[in-house]
Amino acid sequence: MKIFDDIPNYIKEMVPYPPGKPIEELKREYGIQDVIKLASNENDYGPSPEAVKQFTSTADELFRYPDGSGYYLKGVIAEHFGVSRENIVLGNGSNEIIDFLCRVLVRPGRSVVSSFPSFLVYQKMVQIMGGENIVIPLKEGCHDLEAMAAAVRDDTRLIFLDNPNNPMGTIINREKFHAFLKGLPDTVLVVLDEAYGEFVRDDADCVRGADFISQGGFQDPRVVFMRTFSKAYGLAGLRVGYGIMDARIAMLLERVRQPFNVSLPAQKAALSAMMDREYLTRILQAIWSEMDRLSHALEALGCVVASSNTNFMLVDTGRPAREIYEALLQKGIIVRAMDAYGLPTHIRITVGTKEENSSFLSAIGNLLGS
Numbered sequence: 001m002k003i004f005d006d007i008p009n010y011i012k013e014m015v016p017y018p019p020g021k022p023i024e025e026l027k028r029e030y031g032i033q034d035v036i037k038l039a040s041n042e043n044d045y046g047p048s049p050e051a052v053k054q055f056t057s058t059a060d061e062l063f064r065y066p067d068g069s070g071y072y073l074k075g076v077i078a079e080h081f082g083v084s085r086e087n088i089v090l091g092n093g094s095n096e097i098i099d100f101l102c103r104v105l106v107r108p109g110r111s112v113v114s115s116f117p118s119f120l121v122y123q124k125m126v127q128i129m130g131g132e133n134i135v136i137p138l139k140e141g142c143h144d145l146e147a148m149a150a151a152v153r154d155d156t157r158l159i160f161l162d163n164p165n166n167p168m169g170t171i172i173n174r175e176k177f178h179a180f181l182k183g184l185p186d187t188v189l190v191v192l193d194e195a196y197g198e199f200v201r202d203d204a205d206c207v208r209g210a211d212f213i214s215q216g217g218f219q220d221p222r223v224v225f226m227r228t229f230s231k232a233y234g235l236a237g238l239r240v241g242y243g244i245m246d247a248r249i250a251m252l253l254e255r256v257r258q259p260f261n262v263s264l265p266a267q268k269a270a271l272s273a274m275m276d277r278e279y280l281t282r283i284l285q286a287i288w289s290e291m292d293r294l295s296h297a298l299e300a301l302g303c304v305v306a307s308s309n310t311n312f313m314l315v316d317t318g319r320p321a322r323e324i325y326e327a328l329l330q331k332g333i334i335v336r337a338m339d340a341y342g343l344p345t346h347i348r349i350t351v352g353t354k355e356e357n358s359s360f361l362s363a364i365g366n367l368l369g370s
């Protein structure tokens with residue numbers, strides 16, 4: 001078909017995003033019933049019961065379109081951060097905010113700076129828009145801010161920084177970020193992706209997008225930050241995320257979104273999840289405590305565990321990661337092998353529930369002991 005000749009190479013050459021192995025696939029392939037998935041940094045403790053109640057309550061309203069402006073959800077987010085609704089853009093996951101930013105700012109002849117390894121979706125969205133990715137390797141597991149600033153060109157429009165970084169779990173130091181920002185031109189937006197922001201324990205040291213909010217607006221319009229309901233709030237299946245930014249930029253992003261991009265159940269559940277601060281605190285404590293337990297147990301098995309400000313951990317098993325990954329799969333446990341990230345002996349594991357973590361520890365203990 002002639003139509004294929006007209007598709008640009010940057011689309012033809014795209015490699016699909018590699019999602020964690022789906023539970024159903026493992027059940028089918030290996031005939032295993034009890035599967036534990038510690039591969040996609042989900043929150044296995046689940047969402048607030050209040051959020052589930054609100055989600056269920058929408059059953060009678062499913063024939064209606066959702067509120068396209070997300071008025072009530074934006075209201076709760078605005079109050080939480082001390083901004084106005086005009087500073088907030090809602091997305092079908094924070095993935096969609098990345099998409100909006102790229103749609104507005106990237107096209108052939110424009111470039112975007114990001115790190116490797118970091119969240120792979122940044123590069124994909126840039127590629128879809130025909131832009132050029134300038135990719136800077138992490139330095140000692142952290143974003144190399146100096147090298148990133150030096151890589152910015154006249155045609156650079158975005159810098160993506162996942163803070164904490166996925167997969168390293170490291171954070172960006174506040175002073176270093178301010179120095180970095182100082183040297184940047186106003187032809188570029190700096191996107192702090194705080195998908196794991198709620199999990200950060202080294203709070204005093206970590207720069208936050210919220211640091212740039214002042215009197216309901218933005219001190220520095222070059223800074224955009226993103227959050228999600230997929231991680232700490234346990235609503236990955238509903239797909240809700242948001243970006244907070246200067247109102248003039250938010251207005252541009254609003255222009256490129258579909259009119260009803262966040263579903264009715266998603267809006268209602270996210271609103272309740274955000275209001276249930278007590279549940280969030282309890283879940284964070286549980287995850288932190290399990291993370292410490294996993295860390296100590298894995299170190300006792302001879303692994304090297306990177307300290308992490310997220311709900312996942314990067315573990316150097318000292319053995320080929322693919323082998324460990326395959327052997328765990330056979331036992332019904334899905335983790336991430338990090339060979340594709342240039343880390344041939346590392347796996348990445350999400351902190352699961354106490355029972356899931358115990359099963360994982362027992363399985364990996366058997367493997368590493370053998």
Ligand SMILES: Cc1ncc(COP(=O)(O)O)c(C=O)c1O
Nearest residue numbers: 093094095119166195228230241
């Ligand atoms: C660093 C980072 N940013 C963003 C996301 C996207 O999250 P969502 O689209 O579910 O909000 C993820 C998901 O894994 C992530 O790791």
